Structures are given as structure tokens and as C-alpha cells.
Amino acid sequence: MDITLSQCFIAVDDHDKALAFYRDALGLEVRNDVGFENMRWVTLGAPSQPDVSVVLEPPLADPNASPADQRAMAELLAKGLLRAVIFATEDVDATFERIRSSGTGEVLQEPTDQHYGVRDCAFRDPAGNMVRFQQQRKG
Secondary structure, eight states: OOOOOOEEEEEOSOHHHHHIIIIIITOOEEEEEEEETTEEEEEEEOTTOTTOEEEEEOTTOOTTOOHHHHHHHHHHHHTTOSOOOEEEOSOHHHHHHHHHHHTSSEEEEEEEEOTTSEEEEEEEOTTSOEEEEEEEOOO
């Protein structure tokens, strides 16, 4: 049985700011942009991975959620406590520079060689999610 990743979801509080990061700085392409009951979902993906999508969604994508639950999720997002994704890249230093120079993400870690075999860096996206970028080290 083959199991592959199809979609992952990232909570954002402002889709337009998130698009400046994920589309404009990272180079992901917008595949879908839909709204429902004052909520919005934007699906993006790398052109090289047509079967894998990243979906930018509201912090609590449930129209029936209580106001208290909505506030709690918004607070967790603002604190950066919701997990995001790790992207792979062939050149973490160039990726870091492109994102840093875009001004759309907050630098958390400059490119660093890790003891577990990758060189990586980290940013906070405009919503506060930590997003990491890693490159496999050769030998």
C-alpha cells in the first residue's frame, strides 16, 4: 500500500499577508482560492510537486465554533504555538536570502549546520507560524 501526502494545513489570520510570504517570497503557486461563511481557504503548491498542496486556512475553520474557542485559537496563533511545515530546498542559503530580503517573514534562525545532517533556517510567517527550510548536507 502506498501512502503519500496530499495536503497540509497552516492557520493564518490574514490571507493576503500570508500570500505575500508563501506565494511571493517562497514561489508557491496559487491553485485555489475559495470562501465560505466569511472564511477563506487558499491552496498553494510547488510547481515541482503537483500532487502536494499547502492550504492556508482560518485559525479555527469551523463556522459553528464558539466565540471563546475562536479567541483561544487566535491567541495560540498570535503566540506562534501552532505548528507549520518544514520545506526542503537545494540551497538553504539562497532561500534564506530571498525570504529575508522580501521582508515578509521574521528571521528566527539564520542558516545553520545541524548535527543531524541538515543545514536549515527558520522564519515566522506573517501569522506567527514557525516555518523551517532545510537542505540535506552532502557527506
